[in-house]
Amino acid sequence: MDRELEIELAKRLLAGETEAFDRFVEHFRAKVFHYSWLMCGQREDAEEVAQETMLKTFESFHQLREPERVRPWIFRIAKNACLVKRRKSIFAPTSAHEISLDELMPSRSSQDGLMKIEIADWTHLPEDEVLKTEMKTELDAAIRALPEIYRSVILLRDIEELSTAEASQILDVSEDVVKTRLHRGRLAIRKHLEERLRVGKHNQPFQAATMEVAS
Amino acid sequence: MKAPEPSQQCKEVFAALSEYLDMELSPASCQELESHLKGCAPCIEFVESLRKSIDLCRNYGPAERPQPLTEEARQQLQEAYKKMLSARKID
Numbered sequence: 001m002d003r004e005l006e007i008e009l010a011k012r013l014l015a016g017e018t019e020a021f022d023r024f025v026e027h028f029r030a031k032v033f034h035y036s037w038l039m040c041g042q043r044e045d046a047e048e049v050a051q052e053t054m055l056k057t058f059e060s061f062h063q064l065r066e067p068e069r070v071r072p073w074i075f076r077i078a079k080n081a082c083l084v085k086r087r088k089s090i091f092a093p094t095s096a097h098e099i100s101l102d103e104l105m106p107s108r109s110s111q112d113g114l115m116k117i118e119i120a121d122w123t124h125l126p127e128d129e130v131l132k133t134e135m136k137t138e139l140d141a142a143i144r145a146l147p148e149i150y151r152s153v154i155l156l157r158d159i160e161e162l163s164t165a166e167a168s169q170i171l172d173v174s175e176d177v178v179k180t181r182l183h184r185g186r187l188a189i190r191k192h193l194e195e196r197l198r199v200g201k202h203n204q205p206f207q208a209a210t211m212e213v214a215s
Numbered sequence: 216m217k218a219p220e221p222s223q224q225c226k227e228v229f230a231a232l233s234e235y236l237d238m239e240l241s242p243a244s245c246q247e248l249e250s251h252l253k254g255c256a257p258c259i260e261f262v263e264s265l266r267k268s269i270d271l272c273r274n275y276g277p278a279e280r281p282q283p284l285t286e287e288a289r290q291q292l293q294e295a296y297k298k299m300l301s302a303r304k305i306d
Contacts, residue, residue: 043279055292058295136275164237179233186272189272193271
């Protein structure tokens with residue numbers, strides 16, 4: 001469902017058209033579940049976050065002044081619900097991780113005296129086939145392996161396709177921070193796919209290769 | 216033979232790639248970046264692989280879906296919605 005349709009449903013619900021209710025719930029519940037599942041890591045937590053988010057959405061729906069902003073508005077509620085859930089979770093991280101840009105620089109190898117970047121064959125595979133195969137599993141693993149500060153930005157910007165300004169408002173960070181985290185998150189995902197899909201190094205620990213603990 | 220290190224310009228391009236792909240660079244910076252790309256095959260390949268990786272994220276369908284909504288949970292949401300509507304009418 002594109003954003004136009006979401007906005008239309010939000011407007012109808014605000015106007016009291018209850019016929020839009022089930023479609024609206026089904027759509028956003030699945031979206032929030034997916035986001036929370038990748039943020040919290042546990043299915044049960046994600047189910048609860050999805051329900052709590054939808055409940056809060058309806059309780060405060062009258063505060064949605066601009067139906068055009070329904071997607072970022074709901075994701076802000078979801079982000080806060082995830083934070084509460086993660087604080088209580090034994091899986092919550094104990095410290096923030098930062099990825100250094102230098103470590104994400106591509107490796108270069110020489111071949112017949114020519115400098116060549118180590119590039120993956122995966123970039124040339126047809127998208128439909130790719131998504132059906134190992135790529136999807138690896139993409140999922142790449143997103144999950146990202147430290148939380150990058151994962152939240154990737155989910156909002158590249159998966160939910162929210163704007164930089166919207167992600168910045170949801171996450172309470174500046175637009176520059178969103179841009180920096182987005183770039184590093186993207187580079188880390190690319191590197192993960194490169195390492196896993198190009199040579200099939202399934203057992204190589206991704207985190208150790210690309211991340212360092214912030215001091 | 217030891218591979219040459221990426222140039223300073225390659226590093227600058229590397230740092231600006233997301234903004235470039237999101238079309239958020241200033242026209243001057245964009246022009247500068249593209250002029251480097253014209254002469255740097257490794258950077259071109261890298262841009263393409265990053266672009267592909269971003270496209271994959273954008274087409275990434277949920278691997279998992281929530282359990283079907285129970286009637287009890289649905290009622291809870293519907294009550295909240297109706298309550299909000301009637302409170303708004305009173306206002």
